Amino acid sequence: MSKEETKKDDPVIAATKPCLSKLQEGKRYMWCTCGRSKKQPFCDGSHAGTPFKPLMFVAEKTEEVLLCACKQTRSGPYCDGAHNNLQDTYEEASAEEISAMSNAKLIERDGGKAVLDGGAYVLTPDATHDEHKGTLSWQTLIGAKDGAKHLSLLRFHAEPGTSPWRRQDDSDAVLFIVSGTGRISIEDQSFDVGPETGLFVAAGEAFCIHADMPITIMAAICPETGQVSWPERPDGNFDTNFAERRVGVDHDKAEVMADRFFQILVDEQIGSKEVTQFIGEVPLSRAAFHRHLYEEAIVILSGEGMMWTETCRAPVKVGDIIFLSRRQGHSLECTDPKGLRLMGAFYPAGSPAINY
Ligand code: FES
Incomplete structure (x- = not known):
């Protein structure tokens, strides 16, 4: 109009x-x-x-x-x-914008990490894990040492079997199953999980992973305090106000945003007041440069492309993670004819469609 x-x-x-x-x-x-x-x-x-x-x-x-x-x-x-x-199409980068950013520097990876403007970065995590306990190992991919103020992103790997109980004493944990199947117990409740399942564990609740096969999980922990305990057993401290904690992909629930879509997985509907987790798909395109008021972690689930910030750019591919600080200007370009699929988690909670 x-x-x-x-x-x-x-x-x-x-x-x-x-x-x-x-x-x-x-x-x-x-x-x-x-x-x-x-x-x-x-x-x-x-x-x-x-x-x-x-x-x-x-x-x-x-x-x-x-x-x-x-x-x-x-x-x-x-x-x-x-x-x-x-409009019928999502706002894409204009010819003027593309021209103005044509000199953006291609950032070389150092230890798998390409640091862009404002401390934003693209990281190809290596296969190693820094910490281990029982069948569980994990690595921090985004944390305070990387400039994150509220959010952290941990990659958990669970070998087949039952992991120890882990409790984030003061932080919510928003889990996303990247691969593998099994069950996750939160205190005395259990939830079947598989690829692209989102799950919410409230601060003070303990969880453990029963893996049928190796499971890889990305966990947004917020706020990042590093306070973790390993109780012998759960104490039944499950918040029954939010009995359902698991959300899977459901195309009927997807929000269409012009020619792309996203679906909220974990949000306040299942108890997560601090962090929102979503899954989205981006077609072959380059989004117009924009910002959010939130701090964000993105995991590339399939496809490839380029992450642009004001003066820098770095290629992204499946398995990479991206960190964006609050208000960091950026544009994600999908260069894959099959599209790019991603999971995002951000603090404070809200809608991924809100940008400026
Ligand atoms: S000028 Fe728009 S509502 Fe008053």
Whole structure:
């Protein structure tokens, strides 16, 4: 819908990206719903003579937020990612953007890691594991030492058999099964798992892995405190408010975002208030440069492509992981005709469609 086609009863698309706004706790704001204000995203009175009225809200805390400027959100005043669906295709990098970034430096790997702008990086993990206990071994792929402030990503490998019980005392663990099958017990509850299953373990709950075959798991731990204990047995401390902890891929639940899709796996519906985990598929394309307000870990499940930041780029392929700090500008290009499949986990929780 162009501005020329806008009728009096339609909101104007003031911008196709949300406005980054810093709110102050307790302050009252008037969000423009008509899209006609010259002071986006706030009202300047231009709605006069239209059926629209501004939306008043009071900030609950001092924070940076993304307020909707396309006026298509269903979560006003906040962006819900609706701007991605204004056209039939996801916003791709423009010719000008591609030209401006044509000198981006190809970063060589050092120990499997290519460090991009702002501490973002692409890592090809090696097969070794730093730590072992019983049938379980693990390696930290993203952590505080890498510049992550809240999120960490651990790769667990479980040999066939039953692992020791592991408890993250103060941190939630959001698990994603990359390969293998078996069961994961969370305290006294057990869940069958297989490839592309997401699972939530709340802080203070112990879990153990019963592997039918070798299982590889990516675990986003948040906040990263390093506080881990190994109880002899579970103490029955399962949070029954969230009885179902497992989510599998279900195309009927996928959100379509123009010509790509994503499905939320783990989120607050199954108890995860800090971290959101999703799975997505990207067609042969290069996304327009954008940012998120969250810290993010991405695991490439299939396909290959290129990760671009302001002045750097690094190729990515299946098995690689990507770390993006909060507000780091980036663009993921898929160079694989079969598309690129990925798992993402980010803090704070929200929608992966929200970008600016
Ligand atoms: S100017 Fe848009 S609601 Fe007031």
